[in-house]
Each structure stands twice: as C-alpha cells, then as structure tokens.
Amino acid sequence: MTPPVMSDNPLLADWTRADGVPPFDRIMPEHFRPAYDRALAEHEAEIAAIAADPEPPTFANTIGAMERGGRALTRVGNVFHVLAGAHSNDELLAIERDIAPQIARHWNRIHTNEALFRRIDALAKVAGTLGLDAEQKRVLERYHISFRRAGAGLDAAAKKRLAEIIERLAALGTAFSQNVLADEQAFVLSFHEEAELAGLPAFMRDAMKSEAQERGRDGYAVTLSRSSVEPFLQFSDRRDLREKVFRAFVSRGDNGGPTDNKSIIAETVLLRAERARLLGFADFAHYRLDDAMAKSPDAVRDLLDTVWTRARKKTLADRDDLQALVQEEGGNFKLAPWDWRYYAEKLRRRRCDFDEMAVKPYLNLDQMIEAVFYAAKRLFGLTFRPRTDVPVWHPDVRVWEVRGRDDKLFGLFFGDYFARPSKHSGAWMTSLRDQQRLTGDVRPLIVNVCNFAKGAEGETTLLSFDDARTLFHEFGHALHGLLSNVTYPEISGTNVATDFVELPSQLYEHWLEQPDLLRRFALHYRSGEPMPEDLLARLLAARNFNRGFATVEYVACALVDLDFHSLSAADRIESAAFEAQALSRIGMPDEIVMRHRPSHFAHIFSGEGYAAGYYSYMWSEVLDADAFEAFEEAGDIFDPAIAKRLHDYIYAAGGSRDPAEAYKLFRGRLPSADALLRKRGFAAPAAAAA
Numbered sequence: 001m002t003p004p005v006m007s008d009n010p011l012l013a014d015w016t017r018a019d020g021v022p023p024f025d026r027i028m029p030e031h032f033r034p035a036y037d038r039a040l041a042e043h044e045a046e047i048a049a050i051a052a053d054p055e056p057p058t059f060a061n062t063i064g065a066m067e068r069g070g071r072a073l074t075r076v077g078n079v080f081h082v083l084a085g086a087h088s089n090d091e092l093l094a095i096e097r098d099i100a101p102q103i104a105r106h107w108n109r110i111h112t113n114e115a116l117f118r119r120i121d122a123l124a125k126v127a128g129t130l131g132l133d134a135e136q137k138r139v140l141e142r143y144h145i146s147f148r149r150a151g152a153g154l155d156a157a158a159k160k161r162l163a164e165i166i167e168r169l170a171a172l173g174t175a176f177s178q179n180v181l182a183d184e185q186a187f188v189l190s191f192h193e194e195a196e197l198a199g200l201p202a203f204m205r206d207a208m209k210s211e212a213q214e215r216g217r218d219g220y221a222v223t224l225s226r227s228s229v230e231p232f233l234q235f236s237d238r239r240d241l242r243e244k245v246f247r248a249f250v251s252r253g254d255n256g257g258p259t260d261n262k263s264i265i266a267e268t269v270l271l272r273a274e275r276a277r278l279l280g281f282a283d284f285a286h287y288r289l290d291d292a293m294a295k296s297p298d299a300v301r302d303l304l305d306t307v308w309t310r311a312r313k314k315t316l317a318d319r320d321d322l323q324a325l326v327q328e329e330g331g332n333f334k335l336a337p338w339d340w341r342y343y344a345e346k347l348r349r350r351r352c353d354f355d356e357m358a359v360k361p362y363l364n365l366d367q368m369i370e371a372v373f374y375a376a377k378r379l380f381g382l383t384f385r386p387r388t389d390v391p392v393w394h395p396d397v398r399v400w401e402v403r404g405r406d407d408k409l410f411g412l413f414f415g416d417y418f419a420r421p422s423k424h425s426g427a428w429m430t431s432l433r434d435q436q437r438l439t440g441d442v443r444p445l446i447v448n449v450c451n452f453a454k455g456a457e458g459e460t461t462l463l464s465f466d467d468a469r470t471l472f473h474e475f476g477h478a479l480h481g482l483l484s485n486v487t488y489p490e491i492s493g494t495n496v497a498t499d500f501v502e503l504p505s506q507l508y509e510h511w512l513e514q515p516d517l518l519r520r521f522a523l524h525y526r527s528g529e530p531m532p533e534d535l536l537a538r539l540l541a542a543r544n545f546n547r548g549f550a551t552v553e554y555v556a557c558a559l560v561d562l563d564f565h566s567l568s569a570a571d572r573i574e575s576a577a578f579e580a581q582a583l584s585r586i587g588m589p590d591e592i593v594m595r596h597r598p599s600h601f602a603h604i605f606s607g608e609g610y611a612a613g614y615y616s617y618m619w620s621e622v623l624d625a626d627a628f629e630a631f632e633e634a635g636d637i638f639d640p641a642i643a644k645r646l647h648d649y650i651y652a653a654g655g656s657r658d659p660a661e662a663y664k665l666f667r668g669r670l671p672s673a674d675a676l677l678r679k680r681g682f683a684a685p686a687a688a689a690a
C-alpha cells in the first residue's frame, strides 16, 4: 500500500536547487511523517527487487544497486537529524520518538533478509575473482561485515529476538536523549542582584544577559549548557551558587522524576549484552571492538590504564595544592567538586601568571573562524566564500562555499554556532549530503553545530580557548566530509571506524595552538591589536595546567563505559550503584566527577554512537599526537609534502582502507602512546633529534 502523498510536501518534491540544499524555508514538522513513510516504502521496494533479482549476483546488481538505493530515505533522514539536533520543538520530538524504532526495524529487516545476504555472501567468497578495484573490494567487504554483525545468517528464532531488541534499543535511545534535553530545558537560574554575580567577568555577564533575554526573562541567566556552566564554576565567588549549578548539571537524567534515565540505562546495557551474545560475542565490548581499529577490549584497557595511572597521580597532587589554597584563603572546608574549577583558575593565575579572561577579548568568533579557514587554505588549498542566498534552518546559521586550488567546488559548509533552547547541548558535525561519485559528482553539504554563548545584542561573540578548540575540532570533522574523494557512499567522509574518526578532528586542534596562527588571528575585538607576546607565551605555557583533571574526568568515562558494556546478558544492574562501584574500583578522586555521568552520557546511551567506544577520543589522540609530530619534525607546520599525504590517506580517503593501513601510508609506521603522554604533560618532551 502506498501511503497518501501530500502534494505540497517539499520533502518529497524534487529539490530544485543545483547545490542540493533542502528548502528549509518550506519544510514543516508535519511533512516528515508522510515523507518517511514514502521513503521507507520506496527503499523497501528497491531492496526487495535486488534480493529477488533472477540474475546471478554481481557487484553491480547487488552492492552497486544497494549503494544507489535509499536516496529519499537518506535525504529525509539527513534533514530530520539536523533539525532534531539543532532546532527542535515538541512536534519534532514526537516524530523522533515514533520514527526511531521504525527506522531501526527497517534496517534490521534489510540486514536479516536471507536472499539478500546470500547474494552478498556469494560475492564476498569470490571477491578476488570479480575484477574489482580496491575501493569496490573494500565496499564489498564492509557490506559483508556489516550484515554479519547485524545478524545475517542467524536462525529464525535468533533473528526474531534480535529484531525485538534492536527496536527496543532505538526507543530507549530516543527516550534517553529526550529526557536529558527536557532536564536541560527545565533549568534556568536567574540572577538579579549584584551580589549573585560576584566574581563573574564582563563577558560572562553579557552572555548571561543574552541567555536570559533568549528565554524571555530579565536579569542574568545560567543554563545547563556546558558553555554556561563551566565558566560559572570557574569564576563565581559564590560557593552556594556554584554548588546549586553544579548539582543541577550533574543530576541531568538522575532526578527520580519522569525524566530519570537510570532504568533506561539498566535495560539498555542488558539488551546490548544479549544482542552481542546472539551474535556470538562474549559481551557488547567484544562485539563493538571487533570492528574497530583497537580490535579488543584488552588493547583499549591497556591504553586507558597507562594514561589513568599517570593522570590520577598528577591530579591527586594538584588536589592537594588546591586544598592548600582553600586553607590559605581562610576557607574551612574540604574541596568539593564545585570548587575545583574555581580554585584551579586561581592557582593557574598565580602559577602561570595567566588568566582566561585576559585571553578572551582576543578570541573573537569571527576571527577564529578565519583562523580555521586559514589553516585549511595553507594545508589543503581551500578557500571559503560566504553565501547569503542559501536556505537555512535558523537565522543564526552561516553558509560558505568551499573551493580548492583550481577553483574546483568542494561543497558547502554550514556553521550553526550559538546556544539556544531548541538545540541539544554539545558540539557536533553532521551532513545534509555526503560526497560520492556513484550518481554523478555529488558535492557534500557539511554542518558544524556548536553551543557558544552568543554575545549580547550588537556585541562581538568572544570564545574561551576551549571554545576555540571546539571550533577547530568540529571543523576537522567538517574537512573529513568536505575533502572526501571516493565513489561509494558506504565509505564516504566520516564513515570510518569510531576510534579513527576523531583523528582528523583532534589533529586539527593542534594548529590552533601554533603561535604563528594566534599572532595572526587572536586580535583584540575592540582595538584589533594582536595578543601581546608575553600573554601568548603564558597561554601556551598554561596549556597543560589542570590537564590531569581533564584527563581524569575523561578517562573515568571511558573506563565506566567499558565496564557497562562488559556485562553479560544475565547481569541486572542498578545504574547508580554500578557507577559508584566502577568509580571506586579505579580510585576516582572524590573531588572530580565523570565528564558525563551515565544518566546524561549521550555518547553511549542516546543511540549507540560511542557505546564501548568513548575511549576512541584517546585512541585517536595517540594518532593525532604522533601525526602532528610529523609536521614538527619537518620544522614546518604546513609542510606541503606531509599535508599532501595527510590529505590523500586521511582526510580525502574516507573509509576506503583499513585504518591502520591508512595511518601507515601517511606516517610510514604505527604510533605508540609516547607522543600522547608528552602532549598531555605526563612524560618529558622528546629529546632534541640526535
């Protein structure tokens, strides 16, 4: 049965723009359900035709046909995900709850379609004799692995149970993320008295004023977005208010009310374990890592333990210094988690003679965007031209046309930088269209979403150094999408192993820390003067200050993630108790909490993105620290020969090779963790080259 078609549904009409940008100005929430119905039915029919093809399987009539299929579904899904993440509302949230299990069911039906898998399996068995090029071989291999990992080849009873599990997991993931969003939206702390603003610098007051206005309130507001909470904890002199904000921040999804996520977590980890067992793995972590660069939980634990031991030791020493500072100031209390950032900031000012506020006026968002583009030009020859004639989903979204050295069009880049109530917290890269050449020269439409606190009306938006790092990070992902140069969608852009996907983003952060770049772009937002040399030197020297803390709050998350996913299908847990035990086992300092507590750990529970995969950032950092040393060894941070290898084997290559092989082609060898330990200040700098 064909679902009714709304004749004026822009999601179903042919988009008339040559650049493929969706008509955001005409897309309404009510268009999604009918569009999804049509797109799903269309894709189902395409798959049925491929599976029932009377011709014997060939790469073209099976893999090629699948790669060409599902166009409408991809298109509708991409638009939906951008809106659901960056500019949501109650209608879209309701659709998301309905659609997520439906999509999960759809893909599960495809992955467990026996006739279809027989064709793929038959091709995989004779892959060497099919006359395929390297990319086609890789795509075939990826299909075969994905199908097997999704349950193709299981018996009927196992398939049925798997389908139930997958659908339930999708619903749980959506509920998890909506609960966190609800808790974030529900909390606003408004201040009207000067006494409540004690210690807060002017840039924060401006941002808080505009947060309040955005929510139709007077005065100054703190919200639960990270870029609102962290500076508040860093600067507010009011210990009582720091505690209040901190408690609200860490209890997102853990409040005992209707938006509590603890039972969702318990059910999720149980179902993931059962699924892994059905697929022949000991637990979810083994299942997950089998298809990652790391290959096994042991390899991951080795790395995390090495880093944890060093970071924890450093952090305990730092804690004692902070406690001493409390005493010295006459404070008669034990340092609490809501005090750490505040006293660390004081200690940093003293030790490194450096304070965050002195730097901020030099980190103006527009200039930092220019800096991000400049590095892309020097490394890869890209230029960026602003476009104001492209439809967008919110007036704050900016668009640039991206071209290469010979003026070749690479694609469009969308930057959606400011926090607003309709946006999920965090920062991410996504796409409205991926690069591919299978159905013509399809140019990518790449999106960066951030949550920077917007400057007050008519004022410049100023970033913290961490915000600037986020800007570079997400743009590194964007480059991975924009520079992609492959034929098949399956391996386009960021479609790579999770523990490899952070390499392009984290590597890009290194250029932000280069004096050459900061001298050029860190200009005072009023005077246009460059950052004074001594401030620049102190900023870079302070870079590893408090790095133990940042490492501990991160590695604790990665270890607890691994613990949750090392459970067997029989282990029923209570999430809060499990979290407490896991943290006590590793000796988590009392004064630090996980960067993401389980109840709002969206990376691993709002969908499966980083489940048993949060370690990926650290794994990728082993790679990025080692990769950047290649430029340092060459004595030129834009060395053209290294940049070319980086382009060819990493940024443009998508998933066309095994990640370890790709890295070796770039660097000539695999990395060890040494460069990472040096970068984080947990090991002595490399000796001068002999």
Ligand SMILES: [Zn+2]
Pocket: 473, 477, 502, 505
């Ligand atoms: Zn990232």
